[in-house]
Amino acid sequence: MATTELAADYARLEERILARDQKGASEVLYGLIKQQRPLDEITRETVRIHAPYTNVPYHQRLDDGVVKFVNNDHCLLSERVGLPLASMVRPELRYLPIAQTVWYMPTGLDPWNQLLGKAPGHYTRLYDIAVNQEPPRPQIHWPDQEPERTEGPIRERLNHWLTLVQRGEVLASYRVFLGLMEDVPHRRDVLAHLAFAGLIDVQDRMLHNRSYTTGHKSYRARAMIDLGEAFGWDAAAHHVLYAGVPDIAVGPRWYSTYEMGCNVVQNLLEGRDAELLKQEGALSPAEEAMLVEVITRGRELNVIEALVALLKGGRSPRRIVDAIQVAAAQVIMETGDVNNYSMSQHGYEYTNALGWFFDTFEHPHRLKLLFVAASFIQHGAEHQRDTPNNWGRRTFPAPKGAESWPAAKLLQRLEEALLALRVEESVALTQCYLAGGRDRAPLVLTLATGAAETGNDPHNQELGLSLLEDYAKTKAHDRDRLLLACAKHTAGHRKYGDHLEALRRFTEAMGIA
Numbered sequence: 001m002a003t004t005e006l007a008a009d010y011a012r013l014e015e016r017i018l019a020r021d022q023k024g025a026s027e028v029l030y031g032l033i034k035q036q037r038p039l040d041e042i043t044r045e046t047v048r049i050h051a052p053y054t055n056v057p058y059h060q061r062l063d064d065g066v067v068k069f070v071n072n073d074h075c076l077l078s079e080r081v082g083l084p085l086a087s088m089v090r091p092e093l094r095y096l097p098i099a100q101t102v103w104y105m106p107t108g109l110d111p112w113n114q115l116l117g118k119a120p121g122h123y124t125r126l127y128d129i130a131v132n133q134e135p136p137r138p139q140i141h142w143p144d145q146e147p148e149r150t151e152g153p154i155r156e157r158l159n160h161w162l163t164l165v166q167r168g169e170v171l172a173s174y175r176v177f178l179g180l181m182e183d184v185p186h187r188r189d190v191l192a193h194l195a196f197a198g199l200i201d202v203q204d205r206m207l208h209n210r211s212y213t214t215g216h217k218s219y220r221a222r223a224m225i226d227l228g229e230a231f232g233w234d235a236a237a238h239h240v241l242y243a244g245v246p247d248i249a250v251g252p253r254w255y256s257t258y259e260m261g262c263n264v265v266q267n268l269l270e271g272r273d274a275e276l277l278k279q280e281g282a283l284s285p286a287e288e289a290m291l292v293e294v295i296t297r298g299r300e301l302n303v304i305e306a307l308v309a310l311l312k313g314g315r316s317p318r319r320i321v322d323a324i325q326v327a328a329a330q331v332i333m334e335t336g337d338v339n340n341y342s343m344s345q346h347g348y349e350y351t352n353a354l355g356w357f358f359d360t361f362e363h364p365h366r367l368k369l370l371f372v373a374a375s376f377i378q379h380g381a382e383h384q385r386d387t388p389n390n391w392g393r394r395t396f397p398a399p400k401g402a403e404s405w406p407a408a409k410l411l412q413r414l415e416e417a418l419l420a421l422r423v424e425e426s427v428a429l430t431q432c433y434l435a436g437g438r439d440r441a442p443l444v445l446t447l448a449t450g451a452a453e454t455g456n457d458p459h460n461q462e463l464g465l466s467l468l469e470d471y472a473k474t475k476a477h478d479r480d481r482l483l484l485a486c487a488k489h490t491a492g493h494r495k496y497g498d499h500l501e502a503l504r505r506f507t508e509a510m511g512i513a
Contacts, residue, residue: 014049020106029102030509051243053138056112073220075108078458080223088448100458103502110138142246147178154186165249173249192361195221200258206383214346218353261371281314285477288323295327296381322476325351329485337389341493347380352466396428418450426491455502
């Protein structure tokens with residue numbers, strides 16, 4: 001295809017997205033897919049389109065004495081997940097994740113004006129806000145900037161950048177970060193500190209809260225890094241940074257849980273980060289079960305004591321992350337009402353981001369984040385116990401005779417249950433499949449496909465993928481709990497509108513039966 005024709009197609013995609021036209025944007029996308037345009041090219045262009053319009057000036061408003069929270073990164077998060085999901089779902093559906101992203105994107109623009117009732121979108125449906133006017137063009141709240149180059153050792157320059165972030169100097173911190181990214185020999189250090197800045201920003205309470213970070217800045221940082229690595233850190237990746245780096249400094253910002261981790265490592269572990277990070281001791285099944293029980297049933301003090309004991313006993317910090325992920329999956333399993341998934345799903349996603357951080361970077365302060373993650377999940381478990389309409393621990397009996405069904409029938413019924421939002425049946429069928437000792441790969445494909453098929457807020461695709469991604473690399477003894485939690489989450493989390501509309505439109509347009 002001629003370059004001018006391709007540019008015109010992407011210009012039409014941009015025009016339809018900015019016009020908040022879900023159907024029109026999707027039709028343009030279907031045309032690009034039929035032209036067999038590369039997935040990374042399409043994804044790169046969608047990032048470019050929304051980057052100026054998905055930042056917010058602040059993450060909460062306090063109008064008439066009532067706090068309202070607003071996030072802004074579901075477009076970016078779903079773009080990140082669309083790349084790995086393409087190879088995990090059934091082959092004919094490999095473009096479905098990006099189709100879900102483009103379907104959502106017109107509703108994800110300018111969430112700040114959605115909160116004000118000036119434009120329709122995700123937050124007007126979340127808060128049931130009426131929009132009684134013609135929506136304005138999406139607003140750019142933070143204009144793009146030129147790099148600001150700083151001098152001195154890389155450690156000092158990174159400290160300077162993080163200080164600007166902590167002070168909420170959004171544009172100044174963005175300019176400095178762009179300058180840091182030009183220092184190619186130190187780029188890995190810069191990206192590690194970007195992820196670190198997101199991971200330390202976690203609220204210190206949950207019960208009866210509505211405004212919270214729920215770890216989103218770490219998910220945003222990871223999305224930028226993964227997408228930048230996929231596209232290449234050249235001029236094309238600038239839009240990725242624009243879509244996320246300014247927001248790292250946008251308030252509110254919470255660092256008190258990380259401060260707790262700092263003090264625990266200093267006071268109870270003698271500040272031996274470097275030494276303890278080298279430990280490779282595995283957790284026994286009993287130690288893993290103990291930590292999961294303490295996190296899901298104990299107080300924060302008990303969790304701190306358990307982690308300190310394991311570290312003093314020579315256990316690997318990375319393997320401790322595996323056990324914390326099992327605890328996070330258990331909190332999802334105990335969630336009941338559709339409106340109660342926020343803390344459990346975001347808690348798991350935080351542990352996923354932390355596992356990725358350990359596997360990707362050798363940041364000197366990552367040990368302290370064990371205490372942040374475990375505290376996050378402990379607070380989430382406590383929140384679920386103290387919130388009405390949650391399930392607690394329960395069993396999930398399989399349909400009569402399911403134990404004798406062939407694997408293909410079990411998986412077919414599982415996918416049907418996932419899309420019909422039959423939560424208990426979805427978990428029971430997954431459990432039945434696992435109990436039969438069957439090949440896990442077809443189950444993972446079915447769960448990944450179910451996560452991609454369920455739409456209208458594709459950030460939830462990422463949550464399903466997080467559990468499957470960790471299942472592939474965890475060394476936890478109770479690793480199957482991650483698959484059960486994936487089924488539970490896909491069928492159970494809150495949906496918006498017709499959760500299968502984007503799937504139907506995609507399959508009809510692509511001629512998929």
